[in-house]
Amino acid sequence: MRRMLAALLLGGLVSLVACSDDTEQTEIVLTFDLESIERRLQRVGPDDSILYGWNHLRATADYDGEPIAVELQAGVEYTNGAGPCDGLFTLTFPDESILALAFVDCQSYTASEVSGARFASRLRIIGGTGEFVDVRGSGEYTGERREEIGGAVRSRMVLRVTG
């Protein structure tokens, strides 16, 4: 009986060790300044109060001393400067691995600064390539733009990934 218990315990331990790599969570914190490189925006509504369309932004972030290319394909529908936003993040690591993320419940809020805005969203992992091909996880994004849309967005992203 003791031998059987020991074998079961040993088997469980081996299983845990075998699974530990897959369940180990890595936190990735990135800060970067997004610059708008292309916009397809329209103003409509009374007094042009509604702004909608695309804003394509790029940045370079530093992660453990390595540069990461950050691309944000953002869609906006703002009334009087604020409102819902959606977006697709593509993070390209030095080894060409890609980690793709999507905004979840993104909102833009008018900031105290004239023309500025703040952004907050949860992040969902869409998928990846290379070392991120089987990755899972979630995160949060916050951003601040001191100028009108099209200006630089100071950004912070916190990701918790497994796999």
Place this chain on the structure above:
Amino acid sequence: MVRPTRGVPRLVRSLRRSTLAVLVGAGSLVLAACDPDPADITVITVETSLSSTYRNLHKVGANGRVVYGWNDLEGTARVDGETIGVQLLGNVEYVDGGGPFGGFVTLSYPDGALLALRVTEATSIAKTDTSDARFEGLVRVVGGTGRFVDASGRGVLSGRRNDELGGVVEMTYVVRVEGVR
């Protein structure tokens, strides 16, 4: 033997006919008060063939089974005797060829007026290579300019694409628009 009864029919049975009549009558009055005058509703039907003019798409996941990003499509349509421009700024997130998509539709009229729609709750069902796609979804009026500056409303979209993502899309939008000047 006691037969199981569902809650709603049991509740309905417990109400007298006169009570039901009063409730139905009151409901009709409320609905009539909330519904816009049919004369104030403009139904716009747009049948168009959209060609992709710009794409920024990425593939990720095992065997590149997830494709996401932007697809900008443009076309024209005849609406009530006018030729209008149609632009779809589409964003997709497809797994194994299909899945949800969204975006903005801009209808541009010859007099310069714009009617902007947002695509919501739209789905593509397609082969794993994204070909032979069928689209269904809803649209909501974002706003407009000119005669559409006070527009609001909702509608539906349906369409198809024979080729892979990036190919020509045959799309129909039917929108009930209120507030057209």
